[in-house]
Amino acid sequence: MTRKLIVEADGGSRGNPGPAGYGALVTDARTGEVLAEVCASIGTATNNVAEYSGLLAGLRRAAELAPGADTEVRMDSKLVVEQMSGRWKIKDENLGSLASLARQAASGLGRVWYTWVPRARNARADRLANQAMDAARPGGGGVGDGRAAGRSGVAVTAEPAAADPQGAAAGAWGPPQGRPTTTLLLRHGQTPLSAERRFAGRGDVPLTEAGRRQAAAAARRLATRGGIDMIVTSPLRRARRTAEAVASATGAPLQVEDDLIEADFGKWEGLTFAEAAAQWPDEMAAWLAGTDAAPPGGESFATAARRVLGALDRLLAAYPRRTLVLVSHVTPIKTLVCRAILAPPAALFRIHLDVASLCEIDWFSDGPALVRSLNDTAHLRPGGR
DSSP states (O other): OOOEEEEEEEEEESSSSEEEEEEEEEEETTTOOEEEEEEEEEEEEOHHHHHHHHHHHHHHHHHHHSTTOEEEEEESOHHHHHHHTTSSOOOOHHHHHHHHHHHHHHTTSSSEEEEEOOGGGGHHHHHHHHHHHHHHSTTSOTTTTSOOOOOTTOEEEOOOOOOOTTTTTGGGOOOOOSOOEEEEEEEOOOOHHHHTTBOOSSOOOOOOHHHHHHHHHHHHHHHHHOOOOEEEEOSSHHHHHHHHHHHHHHOOOEEEOGGGSOOOOGGGTTOBHHHHHHHOHHHHHHHHHOTTOOOTTSOOHHHHHHHHHHHHHHHHHHSTTOEEEEEEOHHHHHHHHHHHTTOOGGGGGGOOOOTTOEEEEEEOTTSOEEEEEEEEOGGGSTTOO
């Protein structure tokens, strides 16, 4: 029999934007027992950002407590309920980013549906959110030791802010708990298309001789670092050959994850940016304006992000507290970086990644992520390690 949960969530801001916080609780739908309460102040943010943050925290906690459980989410925010139910379009890019994270969290549950309730029926989540907002006020003392006032025996924790993707919530981060899962994100070595700065998506192009040297240099760097538990690679040849070099140097096992493949650039494959823009000026303008537009015959960055983040969630669940090398491409790696730093999807256009570069991200089980390095190419310099 499938277990059933209820998530009650709320968030608010005193000033909109102003000192903001969220609260959520998870209850057993059959018994009414409160299983967990979570709350956190998120610095300066809007009401809507705080509400989405409460939703995300509640879904994550529910998925931890009872993976696969059917879950009803109750909120007094008509906006969040209608948008998450798919009846209203999400126009704000920041809210879209948070909604994407919420959908990813919901993927760890069974059937999830959203119910609007009057504010009076959401009083428990409102109480937690107000407690968090009190802590967010100047001189309010932050979230203290991270515990909300809860009944005896209930697991009550404060979540780090998932909130404003532009960074307004940075002050809500607390000390992460336990040993993280570490991902070392390695872009493949040079190919004929990357050397000429051409779109390279699903085309299975090989590494150049320089690319093979770069892969070997990255492999030596990772072997020197040590502690590699698993190598996971995109299925495309340029990534697999890079991954095989790492596996040979480190002795770590290698597996293929199809969802780490590069975005599909459709008819732009093999073209330079200028060539694609000359033939498809309107499509290029739309593609540069947001992540929902796709190249002709290709895949949008938003669609790519859904599969890449799904792959990340599966890997984090399968290899807790391990160190993984993920060998992939520009779009998947940028997507993972954006998730780690809570950046909006459009931040993809403002990150540069060299061939054979490394990024290191720690993912903690209680929510936070920590980017330790970005576009690290020390191993490609003479004498680099």
